Amino acid sequence: MNRLARAWDSDLAYSFRHSPVAVVAAAVSLTIILAAVLSPWIAPHNPFNPATLVLMDGFTPPMEPNAFTGNVYLLGTDNQGRDILSTILYGARLSLFVGFSAVLFSMVLGITLGLIAGWRGGWVDSLLMRIADVQLSFPSILIALLIFGIARGVIPPAYRETMAVWVLIVAIGLSEWVQFARVVRGAAMVEKSKEYVQAARVIGVHPARIVATHILPNVMGPVLVIATIGLALAIIAEATLSFLGVGVPPTQPSLGTLIRIGQGFLFSGEWWIILFPSIALLALALSVNLLGDWLRDALNPRLK
Amino acid sequence: MIAYILRRIAQSVLVMLVVALVSFSLFRFVGDPVATMMGQEASQADRVALRERLGLNDPVVVQFAVFIGRAATGDFGISYRLQQPVMELILSRLPATLELALISGVLAFVLGVSLGVYTALNRRGWLSAAIMSTSLIGVSLPTFLIGVLLIWVFAVELQWLPSFGRGEVVTIGFWRTGLLTESGRASLVLPSITLGLYQMTLIMRLVRAEMLEVLRTDYIKFARARGLPNRAVHFGHALKNTMVPVITITGLQLGSIIAFAIITETVFQWPGVGALFINSVQFVDIPVMAAYLMLIALIFVVINLVVDLLYYAVDPRLRVDRANARH
Numbered sequence: 001m002n003r004l005a006r007a008w009d010s011d012l013a014y015s016f017r018h019s020p021v022a023v024v025a026a027a028v029s030l031t032i033i034l035a036a037v038l039s040p041w042i043a044p045h046n047p048f049n050p051a052t053l054v055l056m057d058g059f060t061p062p063m064e065p066n067a068f069t070g071n072v073y074l075l076g077t078d079n080q081g082r083d084i085l086s087t088i089l090y091g092a093r094l095s096l097f098v099g100f101s102a103v104l105f106s107m108v109l110g111i112t113l114g115l116i117a118g119w120r121g122g123w124v125d126s127l128l129m130r131i132a133d134v135q136l137s138f139p140s141i142l143i144a145l146l147i148f149g150i151a152r153g154v155i156p157p158a159y160r161e162t163m164a165v166w167v168l169i170v171a172i173g174l175s176e177w178v179q180f181a182r183v184v185r186g187a188a189m190v191e192k193s194k195e196y197v198q199a200a201r202v203i204g205v206h207p208a209r210i211v212a213t214h215i216l217p218n219v220m221g222p223v224l225v226i227a228t229i230g231l232a233l234a235i236i237a238e239a240t241l242s243f244l245g246v247g248v249p250p251t252q253p254s255l256g257t258l259i260r261i262g263q264g265f266l267f268s269g270e271w272w273i274i275l276f277p278s279i280a281l282l283a284l285a286l287s288v289n290l291l292g293d294w295l296r297d298a299l300n301p302r303l304k
Numbered sequence: 305m306i307a308y309i310l311r312r313i314a315q316s317v318l319v320m321l322v323v324a325l326v327s328f329s330l331f332r333f334v335g336d337p338v339a340t341m342m343g344q345e346a347s348q349a350d351r352v353a354l355r356e357r358l359g360l361n362d363p364v365v366v367q368f369a370v371f372i373g374r375a376a377t378g379d380f381g382i383s384y385r386l387q388q389p390v391m392e393l394i395l396s397r398l399p400a401t402l403e404l405a406l407i408s409g410v411l412a413f414v415l416g417v418s419l420g421v422y423t424a425l426n427r428r429g430w431l432s433a434a435i436m437s438t439s440l441i442g443v444s445l446p447t448f449l450i451g452v453l454l455i456w457v458f459a460v461e462l463q464w465l466p467s468f469g470r471g472e473v474v475t476i477g478f479w480r481t482g483l484l485t486e487s488g489r490a491s492l493v494l495p496s497i498t499l500g501l502y503q504m505t506l507i508m509r510l511v512r513a514e515m516l517e518v519l520r521t522d523y524i525k526f527a528r529a530r531g532l533p534n535r536a537v538h539f540g541h542a543l544k545n546t547m548v549p550v551i552t553i554t555g556l557q558l559g560s561i562i563a564f565a566i567i568t569e570t571v572f573q574w575p576g577v578g579a580l581f582i583n584s585v586q587f588v589d590i591p592v593m594a595a596y597l598m599l600i601a602l603i604f605v606v607i608n609l610v611v612d613l614l615y616y617a618v619d620p621r622l623r624v625d626r627a628n629a630r631h
Contacts, residue, residue: 134319134322137559137604137608138559138563138600138601138604139560139563139564141563141564141566141567142563142566142600145566145581145582145585146593146597148585149584149585149588149593150330152585152588153330153588153590232444236446239446239448240446240447240448240567243448243567243570244448244566244567244570244582245570245582245586246582246585246586259448259449259452263452263455263571266452266455266456266460267460271456274452274456278449278452278453281446281449282444282445282449285444285446286441286444289444
């Protein structure tokens with residue numbers, strides 16, 4: 001039996017095939033991710049190239065020809081004549097980039113600190129876990145805002161625009177590492193005292209090797225669940241920060257920035273500028289969230 | 305009991321000291337306070353004099369002690385952006401945030417408990433199913449989108465309610481309240497729903513789960529066997545026992561409500577401390593950021609402490625466990 005057939009036959013794949021919610025959620029999130037990644041090739045316009053923008057096309061409602069130029073846009077245009085569909089595709093690309101990078105960052109940080117805390121124990125462990133406790137008692141959006149504010153103070157004004165995306169990734173990543181660290185620490189403490197790990201230590205295997213071959217594989221399930229739900233949280237956090245005006249610069253809008261821009265046109269009746277980015281954000285966050293929920297239940301041995 | 309209280313208070317003081325250290329580092333190491341406070345034209349002698357006057361030449365430990373002493377009396381210096389004492393700024397905006405947080409908290413608690421009880425008692429009804437699936441969307445919807453959606457429906461399309469500001473306010477002492485005027489109350493409706501919705505779904509799901517758990521227990525069966533009316537069983541026996549964890553969670557959520565008010569206040573241009581904080585983050589107004597951080601930390605620590613002590617007072621099992629552990 002080859003690898004593919006074995007994967008198709010696994011418990012996880014079986015549970016996936018028999019959960020309609022998971023299949024739909026996976027389809028929706030994969031579609032959005034693919035469309036976002038391929039946006040430079042599939043988007044009908046490049047919304048950030050001023051040379052191709054037609055100002056006369058501004059405020060074109062969806063599926064209606066523009067009063068002056070007669071151009072038709074599937075989801076309409078904003079005040080500068082940018083095609084909403086294209087801005088959503090480019091925006092989702094940035095939102096997903098920030099989301100994935102932030103989760104990756106918090107995962108690496110959380111796993112490393114969790115392993116150190118669980119493996120070493122002692123004062124390192126109590127110090128790290130106390131920091132985690134204090135951080136956990138504050139909402140993560142507040143932590144992210146604070147880190148963002150500090151970073152703005154440290155970085156010279158000239159670099160603020162270009163560094164904004166990286167600052168955002170670090171701020172969101174630092175606000176979410178605790179979940180990973182706690183799970184990894186718990187697993188490391190349990191495995192550390194098991195006989196096969198003791199045996200490996202006795203025959204002189206290097207601790208780094210023990211951690212990599214014996215402890216990490218044991219935590220990959222829960223870590224995957226936290227990472228999936230963390231991705232949804234990071235996407236929402238990025239959108240929230242950008243909506244508050246402290247995220248990515250307006251020259252390079254993410255979904256949150258687009259919603260912020262659209263809010264200004266709500267009162268003058270141009271509802272499509274805000275509605276479609278909001279739907280895209282909601283579909284993305286909800287589908288990733290549902291996928292995470294399914295994964296948590298599917299990997300939980302007690303529910304089998 | 306007294307040892308437990310003392311230990312909890314010591315922990316809280318420790319947390320406050322850590323937050324104060326972060327806050328102090330903001331002041332001391334993010335940007336140069338002398339450069340920020342003096343203009344471009346200030347002479348070198350003036351800079352040295354200011355440096356000395358601000359105590360920046362003292363050892364860092366002494367500076368930290370002075371900072372804590374000042375913070376304890378509410379002195380956080382002057383806002384870089386608005387050139388006003390920070391404490392005055394925060395105090396003038398605090399009533400707006402507290403009113404909003406309080407109304408949302410009450411709304412979330414009352415609606416959350418009643419919907420939770422309803423969905424637990426009518427588990428198979430279509431209305432319960434509808435409430436439960438709506439709550440799933442409520443959990444995934446980011447707070448700012450809820451606000452925008454409410455503005456669109458109730459302020460733009462229906463034009464029933466205002467979408468920004470506090471309306472008319474009445475000043476009582478230093479407290480400016482919007483609760484006493486018609487427009488003030490109308491302005492509160494949309495922001496408090498926005499802020500309370502997430503907490504409401506949380507409380508509702510918790511009440512439902514706890515209630516279902518309690519309804520399965522033997523003492524409920526016994527109460528039914530004694531022929532007590534449904535009303536007495538549900539509210540006198542079942543609800544009473546579900547409330548202990550619910551009150552704990554609600555108390556802990558009160559801090560989150562104040563923190564999430566940052567988002568709601570921005571959406572509705574509500575003149576509270578959250579909006580002040582966002583502006584200070586944008587303009588790197590360190591004194592305001594530091595003071596807000598300390599204020600929020602204080603609120604969180606006090607709430608956590610009170611909830612812990614209440615829990616201890618409400619649940620007799622905790623006391624018995626501790627007494628037994630000592631023997």
